[in-house]
Amino acid sequence: MNDVMARRETLISIVIPAFNEEGNIPRLERELLLAVEPLSYSFEFIVIDNGSTDATGELVKEICARDQRWKYLRFSRNFTVEMSITAGYHYAAGEAIVVLYSDLQDPPEVIPKLIEKWLEGYDVVYGVRTVRPGDAAWRNKAVKIAYRLIGWFSDVPIPNDAGDFRLITRQVRDALERCPEQNRYMRGLIAWLGFRQIGVAYERQPRNAGES
DSSP states (O other), X not given: OOHHHHHHTOEEEEEEEESSOTTTHHHHHHHHHHXXXXXXXXXXXXXXXXXXXXXXXHHHHHHHHHOTTEEEEEOSSOOOHHHHHHHHHHHOOSSEEEEOOTTOXXXXXXXXXXXXXXXXXXXXXXXXXXXXXXXXXHHHHHHXXXXXXXXXXXXXXXXXXXXXXXXXXXXXXXXXXXXXXXXXXXXXXXXXXXXXXXXXXXXXXXXXXXXX
């Protein structure tokens, strides 16, 4: 079996938390597929709907009906984005799992770079935001301060300017599944678990539709 065929048999899961993102779902499908379909892997796309009150669910169901790689899970109410990620990790079947927010502020075209680092042997590849265009200057500064305070008070190093946009291996996911915490800070938990980790810098994009 050659390398390309072996990769085609390797599944990568994309976990997509969503809440009231009807204005972004069509663009999400288009830009995500454009970024990953040239890659020599199989993909599944798992949308976790955190109790949306708009047409998010209907739009995702339409995608699922025409593309069996897409899956849809809806919460009965808003259980927070941390639980969306937890559920997505639980149901993901891939050898590697990427979390991508449905607002597309974390650009899908960075996903191949995350995969490259995974192939180099890293178990956790997290995105590092270099800029946050579209956000007020005071908010950018407040976020930077918040990340640094969290890191300062943490027992283990937590990467600065890193959000939930990251790739983890199935081994890391299995370790997360054994953590008993109910109120989760996923970035901190993944840092606490250890494993081989590295960051990939990228420029965060402004939100085009919906509200943060």
